[in-house]
Amino acid sequence: MVHLRGAVALLGRFPALAGVDLDIDRRRIVLLRGPNGAGKTTLLRTLAGLVHVSEGEAVVLGVDLLTDRRSVRQRVGLLAHTTGLYDELTVADNVAFWARAARAERSDVDAAMARLGLDGRLRTVPVGRLSAGQRRRTSLACLIARRPELWLLDEPHAGLDQEGRDLVDQLLREATAAGATVILSSHELDRSLQLADEVVTLSGGVATRDS
Amino acid sequence: MIPQTPTEVTGPASTGSRATRVLGLLALVALGVLVLFGLILSPADASQGESVRIMYVHVPSATVAYIGCFLTTLGSIIYLWRKSRWWELVAYAGAEVATLFTVITLVTGMLWGRPTWGVYWVWDARLTSTAMLLLLLLGYLAVRRLPADYEVRAKRAAIVGLLLVPNVMIVRKSVDWWRTLHQKPTLLSNGLDSKIEGLMLFSLFTGFIAISLVFGWLIVHRFRLAWLEEQVESEGLDIAIAERRAEALIGEVAP
Amino acid sequence: MIRDALLVAGKDLRLEWRSRVALNQVAPFALLVLVLFAFALDPDRGLLEKATPGLYWVAVLFSGLLALQRSFSIESADGNRDALRLSGLDPAGIFLGKVMAVGLQLLALEVLLGIGVAVLYTTPITGWILLLVTAMVATVAIAAAGTLYGVVAAGLRVRETLLPLLLLPVLAPVLIGSTRAFEAALGGTPSEGWPWVGLMGVIAVLYIVAGVFGFGPLMEES
Numbered sequence: 305m306v307h308l309r310g311a312v313a314l315l316g317r318f319p320a321l322a323g324v325d326l327d328i329d330r331r332r333i334v335l336l337r338g339p340n341g342a343g344k345t346t347l348l349r350t351l352a353g354l355v356h357v358s359e360g361e362a363v364v365l366g367v368d369l370l371t372d373r374r375s376v377r378q379r380v381g382l383l384a385h386t387t388g389l390y391d392e393l394t395v396a397d398n399v400a401f402w403a404r405a406a407r408a409e410r411s412d413v414d415a416a417m418a419r420l421g422l423d424g425r426l427r428t429v430p431v432g433r434l435s436a437g438q439r440r441r442t443s444l445a446c447l448i449a450r451r452p453e454l455w456l457l458d459e460p461h462a463g464l465d466q467e468g469r470d471l472v473d474q475l476l477r478e479a480t481a482a483g484a485t486v487i488l489s490s491h492e493l494d495r496s497l498q499l500a501d502e503v504v505t506l507s508g509g510v511a512t513r514d515s
Numbered sequence: 516m517i518p519q520t521p522t523e524v525t526g527p528a529s530t531g532s533r534a535t536r537v538l539g540l541l542a543l544v545a546l547g548v549l550v551l552f553g554l555i556l557s558p559a560d561a562s563q564g565e566s567v568r569i570m571y572v573h574v575p576s577a578t579v580a581y582i583g584c585f586l587t588t589l590g591s592i593i594y595l596w597r598k599s600r601w602w603e604l605v606a607y608a609g610a611e612v613a614t615l616f617t618v619i620t621l622v623t624g625m626l627w628g629r630p631t632w633g634v635y636w637v638w639d640a641r642l643t644s645t646a647m648l649l650l651l652l653l654g655y656l657a658v659r660r661l662p663a664d665y666e667v668r669a670k671r672a673a674i675v676g677l678l679l680v681p682n683v684m685i686v687r688k689s690v691d692w693w694r695t696l697h698q699k700p701t702l703l704s705n706g707l708d709s710k711i712e713g714l715m716l717f718s719l720f721t722g723f724i725a726i727s728l729v730f731g732w733l734i735v736h737r738f739r740l741a742w743l744e745e746q747v748e749s750e751g752l753d754i755a756i757a758e759r760r761a762e763a764l765i766g767e768v769a770p
Numbered sequence: 771m772i773r774d775a776l777l778v779a780g781k782d783l784r785l786e787w788r789s790r791v792a793l794n795q796v797a798p799f800a801l802l803v804l805v806l807f808a809f810a811l812d813p814d815r816g817l818l819e820k821a822t823p824g825l826y827w828v829a830v831l832f833s834g835l836l837a838l839q840r841s842f843s844i845e846s847a848d849g850n851r852d853a854l855r856l857s858g859l860d861p862a863g864i865f866l867g868k869v870m871a872v873g874l875q876l877l878a879l880e881v882l883l884g885i886g887v888a889v890l891y892t893t894p895i896t897g898w899i900l901l902l903v904t905a906m907v908a909t910v911a912i913a914a915a916g917t918l919y920g921v922v923a924a925g926l927r928v929r930e931t932l933l934p935l936l937l938l939p940v941l942a943p944v945l946i947g948s949t950r951a952f953e954a955a956l957g958g959t960p961s962e963g964w965p966w967v968g969l970m971g972v973i974a975v976l977y978i979v980a981g982v983f984g985f986g987p988l989m990e991e992s
């Protein structure tokens with residue numbers, strides 16, 4: 305699913321990834337951990353096809369990221385710190401726009417919103433008026449409506465209440481059961497260690513696998 | 516000298532070389548000859564008087580300014596197509612030198628206009644479209660000099676550069692129509708297009724040679740300077756990677 | 771590509787409808803410019819009537835610039851560029867969608883300004899067809915060039931000052947052309963206006979082609 309060998313990614317002239325080796329099989333849940341600035345966010349964005357890999361090998365979902373980043377993008381789902389949602393549009397409009405952009409079925413959009421508890425009063429609220437947790441739920445709804453093959457989640461538990469965090473874990477387990485692969489970063493170590501099949505530690509732009 | 520990918524390119528090691536020193540020397544000699552013929556040996560014009568001498572600089576400057584624009588668009592196209600950093604810097608050098616010569620064209624044009632027309636500025640088609648050319652070039656340079664990463668600056672500037680020549684052509688066309696549909700351009704017709712002969716023609720010819728040599732010298736040096744600047748910026752990547760990896764080792768010693 | 775364009779245009783227009791920035795700020799600004807011109811050029815001396823086409827299009831350009839700034843400020847939220855790149859939308863479709871949304875808002879502005887000019891400046895109209903075609907073609911040219919240069923300036927702190935510097939020199943031929951064509955349509959000889967419509971058509975096509983091919987590379991830059 306994911307194969308990196310000596311992958312270098314630059315942010316400007318800063319080598320955020322300084323030669324990452326990483327192999328991840330299908331249907332696994334992998335936890336990325338490491339101190340702030342270790343390169344976790346850059347690694348997730350690289351796997352999503354957003355950051356250019358300047359050296360090494362990088363293959364995601366069978367696509368070589370060095371030659372073709374675009375075709376990977378539609379097949380992954382990235383939950384980032386930044387939401388990309390339009391503040392002035394309602395929750396329903398936002399989810400409908402982003403999901404339909406990715407050619408999701410209308411029934412999947414409705415199901416995703418119901419799953420995240422966005423089908424009631426919240427539907428018609430502009431995203432700009434939501435709390436951080438509600439925004440995160442909206443982003444998650446956009447993500448699951450697309451049915452990605454590879455889920456990339458940057459601290460998915462942050463900002464959510466107890467129920468929301470449980471819901472995230474449940475969604476991730478269902479996703480892998482349905483054949484998807486999940487890579488997440490989290491500072492909620494107890495919860496994530498229980499969830500994850502394997503743990504990768506990132507430090508100084510280099511990855512080491514914990515056995 | 517056309518590179519395949521930016522990394523394989525061998526660029527200049529310094530701004531000067533034997534060839535450019537010869538080029539610079541030739542440019543100086545040509546400028547000397549231009550001064551001799553343009554200011555001393557050639558006669559004053561029958562209708563324009565002494566101010567005709569400005570034309571020996573004005574006309575060649577306008578010409579090389581357009582050549583610079585052409586280099587910018589050509590370089591931008593090749594950069595977008597082949598990702599060639601070499602050509603991107605050619606585009607940048609072309610735009611900067613073209614800006615210089617556009618300013619020279621405008622200033623000499625206005626100095627010529629004061630005794631000829633009695634005012635520094637008239638809304639003449641050529642003068643107006645040269646002013647628009649300057650604004651278009653300043654737009655390109657504003658994007659190229661953005662405080663951002665090289666890739667960001669280069670790519671956005673290349674789109675602007677790609678459209679530079681089409682824009683210049685459209686602006687020229689529209690300004691020509693704009694002036695000619697309502698009033699005939701009478702002012703310039705007794706200036707530039709009147710007969711020029713003998714020493715005056717030779718002076719203009721010398722002007723073309725001298726200004727072209729100066730243009731070439733400036734392009735080569737501006738390109739080399741930009742190339743060396745980029746080299747300095749991209750140098751130290753290996754060191755940066757090593758430093759970055761060292762963070763990991765420190766982390767392991769003190770978890 | 772067309773499907774994506776309609777989706778993006780629909781999103782932009784819906785957003786505009788909900789926030790009503792165009793309605794509450796851009797439209798009053800456009801009318802304000804018309805009134806300011808009347809203050810600057812004494813209406814009694816016939817200057818205003820003679821200058822109507824030019825003033826009209828200067829007002830369209832400046833208020834259109836506000837609409838364009840707005841069109842890119844809604845895409846400037848954190849992570850929006852990433853989201854668009856991940857969305858699976860065709861970059862050419864995004865470009866065309868934004869051109870459509872901006873173009874429709876410009877047309878609405880032009881109708882409003884047209885009513886304003888008719889009421890405030892009392893100008894006679896002789897060539898309706900030329901008037902309408904000129905407005906359409908000029909609108910497409912402004913929207914296409916504005917959207918392309920809008921994304922060149924997007925995401926930068928200097929965006930709001932850079933866009934006018936890039937756009938206005940490029941749109942100078944559109945200003946000249948639409949003004950001359952309007953002069954021909956308003957009390958002049960309409961046949962004189964058509965070459966200008968052709969020139970503006972060339973500009974519109976140039977920028978649509980450049981945008982369709984250039985938008986993809988411009989969205990990628992890391």
